[in-house]
Amino acid sequence: MNIEDYMKETPVKMKEIIQGADELFAEVRKEKFSRIVVTGSGTSYHSAAQTKKLMQHFLGIYVDVFYPFQIDKETFLDDASKTLLIGISQGGSSYSTYHAMKTGKEAGCSIASMAGTEGALIDEISDYILTVRCGEETAGAKTKGFYCTKLNLTLFALQLAKSYGRISAEDYAAEITQLEAYADHFLAIYEQSLQWVSQNRENLAAAKDIRVVGTKEIYGDTLESALKLLETMRIPVTGYEFEEFVHGIYNAVNEDSTIIILDTGEEGRVETLINVLSDWTDHIYVIGKNGRETPKDLKADFLNHPFYKTYEYIIPVQLVCAYVPQLKGIDPSTPKDKDFHRKLGSKKLDR
Template sequence: MATIESYMLETPEKMNVIIEQASELFSEVKKAPVKRIILTGSGTSYHSGLQMSQQMQALLKMDVRAMYPFEISETTFLDDNEHTLVVGISQGGSSYSTYNAMKLAKEQGCMTASMAGAEGAFIDEVADYVLTVACGEELAGAKTKGFYCTKLNLLLLALSIGSESGQVSQEVFDQKVAEAKESAKHFKDVFEVSEKWIEANQDALKEIKDIRITGPASLYGDILESALKLLETMRCPVTGYEFEEFIHGIYNAINEQSTVFILDNGSEPRSEKMQEVLSGWSDTIYLFTNYESENANLVLPTVKNQDMLTFNFIIPLQLMCAKIPTLRGVDPSTPKDPQFHMKLGSKKFNK
């Protein structure tokens, strides 16, 4: 059976496949009269939309926002619905909440698109445009490969719409695609460096009881996703915060049992001071950077482009999800209750 780790290693190849197939995949939706985009999904799917929404908005010069399905109601669609594209994201494609949000949007006169990780998904039934994420099957409960591939699919959607409308020049289009390919090339190097660090620190990591993750706003979707993955697999309390939000009260809960991962891409000059202060309260305060620093616990050989860090920066946290739970007696690839969604009626079928 494939594991979280093996799915992660498939990511660079799948990213290149997605880039190669983008022209055909987005050939119809790029012609749609889109003036507003809403990205909706739960969990990992929501985080992918949240992480990419600002970059998509910057490229398209239009309102692009991520919303949970439960946030979407008739009052979401008060104006210009015929020019609003609602993209439903669901890795397994079977989420009732995402389906219902898309159905409501369609009833209100919006255009709808689906992004599922496999063809023939439940959410495709209510989609005007089926934009399947060609990441291949991912049976592990905690998704990793699908997260990267969905983010790339969203970027390529924006580039395709922008190119067709003239908002994105051919030069920018080609540059962004080249940068995405470059981030895929860096994936394995970041993976290997992360693997060595995790193995060297596994004795401390397996004793983790409480986790906080913080970092810059530009990685906020990734921070939330890292928290979800660690919570799913480590099965202990985990929360993620943007750096400024962490300062506003969260630090009060840090004690000798706390583990904090501080992600710094060089944009937050106070990261090392945060590490210093919190290290007075706990021995497990870790600073991850992509720049050389004598204070960093782990320096990641990521792609240099800031927009593309999303395809590299949280690899160590995801890899931790694959390696550490087994030392705690947990199979990280299998949900605590494989029938949970069936019992709750939250998915049409369970994968």
């Protein structure tokens, strides 16, 4: 299967994960934690970074998100007995995530794993196995797993918040209704995005470098957009929060630069930024509910929920990743080197 096939599976898998939440989190929600630490690399890290604010909002406790290499003994200077460390790895085989989880366990943390498969390496060290039941995803550039990992973290937070008395059963049901609405709306945004990609694919295929700029509430999605474009287009791509971009990054924009702006409507200076950058490059694309009257802008029917907009703004970028690289002779579903992780010893692989 390829990227677009997995994307089309996403709303069904989201519904299945929602339906299985009571069972999946039955044990972990019995415990009372004062701190949550989440770790993972790449897409896993971006899932946690995107969900951090939501988790803190509902749980009312500190939530920290770290890359595995950032976790050491100094990460847990205080009593860690009420800290839960969640290790995320969609394939479940990341040695760096495993070793970070081991460090947390030695410091006294409880350990949970969120892998996209049963019987994963990271499950071996875990007190709570919270599998992301998104189903197999063999494409090198993960898409379905990104949505489902964010959803798993969200449901984890909502389940614990209800158990802790932070939200009522009615509040929980209302959040689930919102999440289901996004699952139901997914394919509508998919089709609108597909039309936009079809209109712009030749110009996007000619891009020499890309900057993705997003507002702060979708920072994790901005980072993930840049990673997916880099993995599939195989050109330099970077992602920045809006304020960070205007604090210096703009200096690198020239006539060859392609800019993709994720405009949620939260930042009032987007139009001004577009006007300034338009003096330097013609390759500016805006994804949002509003936008200019130009084929380069995608004006989609985004629902724009404060937390759950994360399930819609990245859809068009992922479809760029699915279709545009093919014009460059690249199969975006296949890594450049299938044997890379064996050579680097970075994952536990089946021999």
